[in-house]
Amino acid sequence: FAGVPGVYRQMLKYGKPAPSDFGVLRHGLMAGESPPPGLFEDWEACTKTPLYEALGMSEISTYVSSGPGVARRPGAVGKAQAGRRITVLPLEGGSAPLPTGEEGLLAVHRSDPGLMLGYWQRPGEEAQVYRGEWFVGGDLAVIDADDYVFHRGRANDLMKALGYRVSPLEVEAVLTEHPSIAEVACAEVKVRADVSVIAAFIVPRPNAHPDAGDIERFAAARLAAHKCPRCIVFVDALPRTANGKLMRQALSLPNGFSTG
Template sequence: MSDDRHPPARFNAARYCLADNARLRPDKTALILVGDGTVSRLTFAEVDRAVRGIAAGLLGLGLKPGDRVMIRMGNDADYALLHFGAMAAGLVALPSSPQLTEPEAAFLMENSGAAAVAIGGGCTVSPAALGGRLRLDADGIAALKAGPPLPGYADTAADDPAMLIYTSGTTSRPKGVLHGHRAAYGRRPMVDHWVGLTETDVMLHAGTMNWTYTLGVGLSDPWSVGATTVLYNGPRDPSVWPRLMAEYGATLFAAVPTLYRQILKYGDLPAHDLSRLRHGCTAGEPLPVDLLDAWTAATGKPLYEALGMSEISTYISSGPTIPVRPGSPGKPQPGRRVAILPVEGAPVPLPAGESGLLAVHRSEPGLMLGYWHRPEEEAEVFRGDWFVGGDLARLDADGYLWFEGRNNDLMKAMGYRVAPNEVEVVLATHPSVAEVGVAELPVRADVSVICGFVVLQPGAAPDADALLAWCAERLAAYKRPREIRFLDALPRTANGKVQRKRLAAAAG
């Protein structure tokens, strides 16, 4: 039996996204992949056939249900087909970034105990790290796709493992976040209340295949309702996105805030017909209010933000059913069980207006199964019936969430704890500032100060005193930065998130 929140006991994520589409709309375009002068298209029938061919081939090569299949490839269609093919076979897909070095990839292979590794897109793996693992290259993948398909999809349980995602851990090594097949079903509140997807939509996603933002919002979510996805694997050029929106009739666009800002700066929005675009979606980092205002003014289209994490994806958002409140990422999506817990003490939800740790109930179907071989870290994030990921926040009387930073990002100043993004918001409003990150800067062995790391607007002169005075007018004394350092660019992950812990090193 199932209810609105939980999938059936027997549930396969790949079948959920593809089987009905292959039956009901076989000739509809599922995926358009736009490259540098090239365009490829796959229908739902072709995706379903290729995915079931890969699934049968992987099992035929001796892989067993639960085995991990690492994908170390570039941003092409085979990445998606392998991801869904592994899940269709009852295996565990392990997406990884093509930007990983060989040692980083070797760690993932070893830590996950991957039984197979798919290699492509110029990626390499050392023979020593590969060991006895099955290696799939482009020819091998093509043979799997063309081989006899599984007659259906693996009869997996909703709680069976489906995907292993590696993310930052509390140690120097990444940790694996293990998700069950039910996680695909657990995305339904965001499909309805953040993205607002329907069968008639065309989703243009700016992320790369390895990112869970792309695999989820860019592929799983559109396919779960029979919509078409457009992805791009050409040169990184922010001016290309308005053209793609117009050329492919995108009704929805998803990206990180940084890219929206770059599109406003480098993309010629008035030159393209964006009449079919209904709204934009953004996640991955906080959405500055000035960027929200600039985008809506330039396009006349809403921009909906979401807050999430690898362990549960996006579960707080604005959207078609949740009006935007500038400065807040939105509300818990309908059906979610979300609370604010005290930083210390019993896990009893706090009333509206009080700050604490953002928590999600164990019963949430989109929540991870657990951390891969990291029981000590898993124990740290569960408090009673609640998963606590380290975000500091409060819920106001209307249910909107106000994000106050990461618990482990907090700075200490004059005996007070200060959230970096509270300072960042103030600095970002200065007309000379294009981008900003805030972190502690060591000035002596035992002393650190709050520092603003600033990327200036084109033509702006570096004036640290002016920025410090700006903050003095807008922040309590203990929250003010004591130093300003100017950078050409902020250090970011491959997916665009600012790496606060690298700011001081970037400043030299």
């Protein structure tokens, strides 16, 4: 069974599945966005079936994953699937792979049999995704010495703060550890024509009443100053597509929101 993390969250919340409901299920597979803390453990405890993660895109389907033959590693999506060649290229350009452990753009060798033939009648866009022998889909990642891939988000989702590039996934991973937060998504928002800041859009846990100041202090104790959100926005739900994937570009400050 495959789905985005939100599908698994909703099944656990409303479906209350039992092991007897999954007698023929071998395992579950998640893709589409970063899973929240505890989802793997909650699913496996409830259904007695393993849950794995994958990374993919329309141009190549899934190409990195964990699974029965690739044990999960905390924070990692998994490894390149059998027969696929991947590497990490510099964000600024070039086709020379980065050293192990350095963050950059995840790339797939263009000889991959699962890779698209091209973008129909869009030669300009097609030229932008190829660097020499590599296809670059826009995902940021680190590959460790054991070939595990750690996804750092989409390059076009990077937030700029005090001259630094900041991945929203890094900030979200910290904030989701707060006991009053059920879900969180971060984005760069404009507070003035020439000023942008990091904002955290937070769905509180049921019966929780989180305080913006407390969350700011929580973040400050765990993140570098330039990575801390300057705006805390409480919302009832995060914007998502019909299949449950986060619509990060739809995040915006509500009318009249004061940034202090």
